[in-house]
Amino acid sequence: xxxxxxxxLHLRSGQVLKNRIAKAAMEENMAGDGQVPDxxxxxxxxxxxxxxxxxxxxxxxxxxxxxxxGPAGVVLDEHAPLGPFTDWAEAGKxxxxxxxxxxxxxxxxxxxxxxxxxxxxxxxxxxxGKHSSRFGRPTxxxxxxxxxTVTRYAVTAHRAEKAGFxxxxxxxxxxxxxxxxxxxxxxxxxxxxGGSLENRARMLxxxxxxxxxxxxxxxxxxVKLNSADFQRGGFDAEDAxxxxxxxxPLGVDLVExxxxxxxxxxxxxxxxxxxTQAREAYFLDLAEDLVTTSPIPLMLTGGITRxxxxxxxxxxxxAVIGMGTALAVTPDxxxxxxxxxxxxxxxxxxxxxxxxxxxxxxxxxxxxxxxRLARGSNPRPGTHPALALITEQRKQRTxxxxxxxxxxxxxxxx
Numbered sequence: 001x002x003x004x005x006x007x008x009l010h011l012r013s014g015q016v017l018k019n020r021i022a023k024a025a026m027e028e029n030m031a032g033d034g035q036v037p038d039x040x041x042x043x044x045x046x047x048x049x050x051x052x053x054x055x056x057x058x059x060x061x062x063x064x065x066x067x068x069x070g071p072a073g074v075v076l077d078e079h080a081p082l083g084p085f086t087d088w089a090e091a092g093k094x095x096x097x098x099x100x101x102x103x104x105x106x107x108x109x110x111x112x113x114x115x116x117x118x119x120x121x122x123x124x125x126x127x128x129g130k131h132s133s134r135f136g137r138p139t140x141x142x143x144x145x146x147x148x149t150v151t152r153y154a155v156t157a158h159r160a161e162k163a164g165f166x167x168x169x170x171x172x173x174x175x176x177x178x179x180x181x182x183x184x185x186x187x188x189x190x191x192x193x194g195g196s197l198e199n200r201a202r203m204l205x206x207x208x209x210x211x212x213x214x215x216x217x218x219x220x221x222x223v224k225l226n227s228a229d230f231q232r233g234g235f236d237a238e239d240a241x242x243x244x245x246x247x248x249p250l251g252v253d254l255v256e257x258x259x260x261x262x263x264x265x266x267x268x269x270x271x272x273x274x275x276t277q278a279r280e281a282y283f284l285d286l287a288e289d290l291v292t293t294s295p296i297p298l299m300l301t302g303g304i305t306r307x308x309x310x311x312x313x314x315x316x317x318x319a320v321i322g323m324g325t326a327l328a329v330t331p332d333x334x335x336x337x338x339x340x341x342x343x344x345x346x347x348x349x350x351x352x353x354x355x356x357x358x359x360x361x362x363x364x365x366x367x368x369x370x371x372r373l374a375r376g377s378n379p380r381p382g383t384h385p386a387l388a389l390i391t392e393q394r395k396q397r398t399x400x401x402x403x404x405x406x407x408x409x410x411x412x413x414x
Contacts, residue, residue, distance in 0.1 A: 005310055006338060009054075009297070009319055011253040015166060015220045018097055019054035020314060021334045024256070024301040024322035025102040025169065025224070027069060027363070028059040028370055029399070035065070035075040035406060036084040040374040042091040047373050048327060049095030052334030055320070056092045057169050057256075060104035060176075061160075063152040065407065066116035069106045069176070072399035076101070076156045079411040082163050089164035100167035100220060101160040103153060107177030108138035108186075115404050119145065120180050121187040121194065131356045146193065146203060149177070154210035157221075167220025170207055173258045178204045179226060182243070183235045201243050208250045222254040222299075223247060227286035237286050241293055248295040256299040256322060257287050284313060291317035305346065307337040328369040329381045350385045361385035364392035 009017040032038030048056055062068050062075045076085060092099030108120035112135055120138035128134065141149075157168045172178035180186040181203045187194050193202050204223070212221055227240050244255055287300045300313050301322030310321045326333055330343040347365055352358040368388040369379040 005307070005314065005321070011220055011297070012251065013167075013220050013253050014218050015098065015253065017054045017320070019052075019334065020320050021053050021310070021337075022055040022057060022299060022301075022320050022322045023048050023053045023327050024258075024299075024324045025057045025059050025171070026324045026328065026366055026370065027073075029070045029072040029367060029396075030371065030374060031072045031074045031399075032084070033402070033406075034081070035062075035068075035073065035403070036080060037074055037088040038084060040371075041074075042087055043376060044370055044374040045088065045091040045099070046094050047331045049092055049097060049099075051327070051332035052095070052338060053327070054097050054334075056097060056099045057322075058088070058092075058099070058101050060102045060171055061156065063103055063105055063156045064117075064149065065411070067106055067110060067119065068114065068116065068403070069104070069109065070111075070399070071114065071396060071403040076103075076159055076163075077152065078155050078159075080159070082159060085160070085163035085165075089166075093164070093166070098166040098220070100169050100222065101156075101165045102169040102171055102224070103156045103160070104171035105149060105152070105177040107180045108135065109175055110136050112136045113400065115407055119177070121189050121200075124186050124188065126175075128356045140189070143191075150203065150206050150210050153207045154214040157211040157219075158214040161215045161219050167222060167253065168211065168215075169222040169224055169254075169256065170204070170211065171224050172204050173224045173226040173256075178207070179235070182226075182239065185234045197239055197242055198246075201246055204243070205246055205250065208247060208252060212251045217251075220253045221251060222256060223252055224256040224258060226259050227257045227290065237289060240286075241290055244290065244294050244296055252296055254299055254320065255294070255296050256301055256320075257290065258301050259286070284316065287313075287318055288316045306342055310337070325366050328366050328373070329379050331373060331379075345379070345381050347381045348383065348385065352385075357389075358385075361389045364388040367392060 006019045030040050062073050065075045065077055089099055110118045118136035118138045119141045123138055123140050125137050126135040160168055182200050187200050193199055226235055227237055291298055297319035299320035299322050300318045304310055304321055304323050305326040313321045325347055329345055329347055333343055350358045350361045365385055365388045368383055372379055
């Protein structure tokens with residue numbers, strides 16, 4: 001599974017990625033009216049498509065209109081119009097690469113001021129100390145709600161294929177719903193979805209089966225999985241190894257490894273775990289252990305910014321390297337690497353001691369760069385994190401009013 005950065009990768013679905021560089025999912029929070037993509041996202045993805053990336057994975061698209069990670073989230077359910085999604089897919093493929101839609105349900109990671117539902121495997125809320133009140137208190141899902149959610153994932157995947165996307169990535173990392181079911185710290189159920197790892201993985205496996213049955217064999221199906229939660233007693237690397245083995249018979253093309261959650265934001269390099277303190281390739285040590293046994297090609301995301309680091313990751317046996325922040329700052333970074341150049345700018349680091357606030361500011365900085373790209377402007381990575389966070393909060397308040405009004409309206413079939 002090793003190879004040079006610019007060599008193609010053949011997946012089991014028959015899909016061929018033109019190189020080993022992927023734009024990993026970053027939550028854009030840029031939905032237009034009706035919670036669908038508009039020209040802002042089209043422009044953003046055209047920029048990335050033109051930069052030489054072999055695979056673009058969208059920011060998480062919500063499968064449930066009443067459960068969003070943020071008020072400007074994109075929703076693709078049975079009622080959403082397909083036209084805007086077709087335009088989004090075309091923008092993402094305009095450079096000759098593939099585009100996959102990341103599909104997700106936030107579970108309990110929903111802000112307390114959001115309308116809709118806050119669900120989880122159990123009624124255990126997000127624990128962030130003095131920031132815990134930022135999130136709603138979850139209710140434990142019923143069996144019917146679990147079954148309905150499995151169906152929602154399949155519907156979204158089917159409609160993504162109809163819109164022209166090349167694949168979907170099912171988000172089971174970063175503390176969102178499927179990650180919550182996998183975690184023994186959050187999942188305290190005593191029924192068929194709780195207890196053993198096989199039971200905790202049941203919802204993810206059922207979703208993969210339902211999605212694979214709802215799409216054509218040539219449509220890619222990937223899973224984003226934590227290599228570890230970076231919380232004592234949580235989902236760990238051995239759990240990840242076993243889940244990957246469970247996924248292999250189900251026709252999964254690729255497993256992307258990341259780590260952390262809102263409670264331990266290792267995906268931004270802010271975990272207390274020393275294994276994530278390296279400046280680049282946060283999760284490489286864990287990936288090197290998993291790649292020796294994984295029957296599925298692996299993608300690694302987290303802190304990669306230089307070609308040498310990317311090549312080191314490939315040399316470890318990982319099949320695809322994923323980048324997020326680096327491409328928000330330098331959207332043509334793959335083409336630069338091909339020409340022997342590196343990025344000439346980096347994101348301003350956030351060194352605040354409050355990890356939850358620092359993680360929020362880091363994500364706000366990234367979204368600030370994406371919004372600039374969406375306007376056709378150059379990134380400005382030196383923007384102060386406090387300014388980015390304040391700007392983000394203002395935009396969220398405006399988006400929340402719009403989302404509340406939209407959710408209150410009846411929706412007919414698309």
